Amino acid sequence: MESEFIIAFKEVLREQFVDKHKVDIEGLGTFEVKHREQHQKKYDDGKIVMLPPADVLEFKSNIRISNEH
Amino acid sequence: MNIDKPKLVELLVEKTGMQPENVESQLDQLIERIISAAKRGKALEIKDFGLFYFNESGELKFDPAEELSTEISFKYAGMKPVELKPKRDSGLPPIDADEEKEPEFSPVIDTPSEELQKVEDTSEDDPFGIDDSEDDDFDFLSDMEEEPQPETEPEVKPIKEIKTKPIKKAPQKRKNNNGLIAILAILLLIVLIGGTIWFMDSFTGSEETEVATSSDLPVLVPEELPVITEEDEENIEQLQEVEEQQTTETEPAQEPEPEIEVQQPVEETPATTPQPAADQPLYGLMGVVMEEANDGYSIVIHSFNTEDTARSTAALLSQDGYRALVNARTVGGSSTWRVSVGQFETLEQARQATEQLPSPYNTQNFIHRIQIN
Numbered sequence A: 001m002e003s004e005f006i007i008a009f010k011e012v013l014r015e016q017f018v019d020k021h022k023v024d025i026e027g028l029g030t031f032e033v034k035h036r037e038q039h040q041k042k043y044d045d046g047k048i049v050m051l052p053p054a055d056v057l058e059f060k061s062n063i064r065i066s067n068e069h
Numbered sequence B: 001m002n003i004d005k006p007k008l009v010e011l012l013v014e015k016t017g018m019q020p021e022n023v024e025s026q027l028d029q030l031i032e033r034i035i036s037a038a039k040r041g042k043a044l045e046i047k048d049f050g051l052f053y054f055n056e057s058g059e060l061k062f063d064p065a066e067e068l069s070t071e072i073s074f075k076y077a078g079m080k081p082v083e084l085k086p087k088r089d090s091g092l093p094p095i096d097a098d099e100e101k102e103p104e105f106s107p108v109i110d111t112p113s114e115e116l117q118k119v120e121d122t123s124e125d126d127p128f129g130i131d132d133s134e135d136d137d138f139d140f141l142s143d144m145e146e147e148p149q150p151e152t153e154p155e156v157k158p159i160k161e162i163k164t165k166p167i168k169k170a171p172q173k174r175k176n177n178n179g180l181i182a183i184l185a186i187l188l189l190i191v192l193i194g195g196t197i198w199f200m201d202s203f204t205g206s207e208e209t210e211v212a213t214s215s216d217l218p219v220l221v222p223e224e225l226p227v228i229t230e231e232d233e234e235n236i237e238q239l240q241e242v243e244e245q246q247t248t249e250t251e252p253a254q255e256p257e258p259e260i261e262v263q264q265p266v267e268e269t270p271a272t273t274p275q276p277a278a279d280q281p282l283y284g285l286m287g288v289v290m291e292e293a294n295d296g297y298s299i300v301i302h303s304f305n306t307e308d309t310a311r312s313t314a315a316l317l318s319q320d321g322y323r324a325l326v327n328a329r330t331v332g333g334s335s336t337w338r339v340s341v342g343q344f345e346t347l348e349q350a351r352q353a354t355e356q357l358p359s360p361y362n363t364q365n366f367i368h369r370i371q372i373n
Helices: A003-018 B005-015 B020-039 B066-072 B091-101 B115-124 B126-134 B137-146 B154-171 B171-223 B230-245 B307-319 B349-356
Strands: A022-025 A029-036 A038-044 A050-052 A054-060 B045-046 B050-054 B058-066 B084-087 B295-303 B324-332 B334-344 B366-370
Touching: A003 A022, A003 A029, A003 B020, A003 B066, A022 B005, A022 B126, A038 A054, A054 B058, A054 B066, B005 B020, B005 B324, B020 B045, B020 B050, B020 B334, B058 B066, B295 B349, B307 B324, B307 B334, B334 B349, B334 B366, B349 B366
Parallel strands: none
Antiparallel strands: A022 A029, A029 A054, A038 A050, A050 B084, B045 B050, B050 B058, B295 B334, B295 B366, B324 B334
């Protein structure tokens, strides 16, 4: 595998993610950028933190290790 | 917009200029490598992109690298998590109830179930929220420089959300914080005011006496009458006794206050400088100034704007038997001449000696470290 390809692969996907495009790679999974609203998070020590909003990359895959065996 | 595999290949061809077949096989190789590495129990990391691995329940997972997360969430870069409640307040029932309003929040990670729920879990426990915002902004900046983002969504949007939502969700917590801040501010104010008053007090004493001496000296010399000022009232009896005993003398030798001793010409003072007595201790209030004792402390009782006034006052004091010193100091941009008495080895000795001074100097003084100019 050429490193040139890897670099291009990363760049193309990054561009698509930033543009909020859903990327479905057959045989691997689906990348999707979702907006996460700000929300509270409670830690075990009782601390409650308001997390800022963010755009988060989610990855879903149908591939399971049990299916492959 | 949805990018599927053929579209991705197309984009990759555009980017690399390679043959589509080549790109396709490279892509297949990459997918194959990711999966086979993950199957061997190894996570495959694509640098600056992320990590592919199988989790405990055998699902293929992907953790984006910090660089990628930051870039994707560039609009919110620099926004930090805000702590709503300090630790010590934990356990208050209203706040706990407030927290329960969020049903999606589930700290349970180790219950394998349907895929959907898993995904939600990861988004809830998402480390990027914190990691993102804790990322230094330089990463974000450098990313922006490399690839200027065409999107021009106003930056104000996230700020608006922050302003409105916390108030809705946790008004009580905000209140608590405000109260704490108010108390802290009041405490700080009190400390500042106290400090200012103390600072002013330490100077007003010497300033008052300065005014008294400078005004007394020129006025009283021609009259040749010892006018007794307020501050000398306590010494009236002593003064009268001295005058009775030594009617012929112009100088009352035991006169403790320089201000009363107005009859004495200033010019006399250099001539009358006594020689150090052989048995005089190195440190003390009375006696003559010892050069070797100039590493200690002295009690400042006057502060003048001119050196001449300071020197003449010091001369009067030394005639009274005090070790009188003149030091120049710069206070608030202007130089002042401090007249101090005594040489003391320690601060505590100096403080004790202030009690031996006549009024008002026993209270209106301050101690400084001797600095010979």
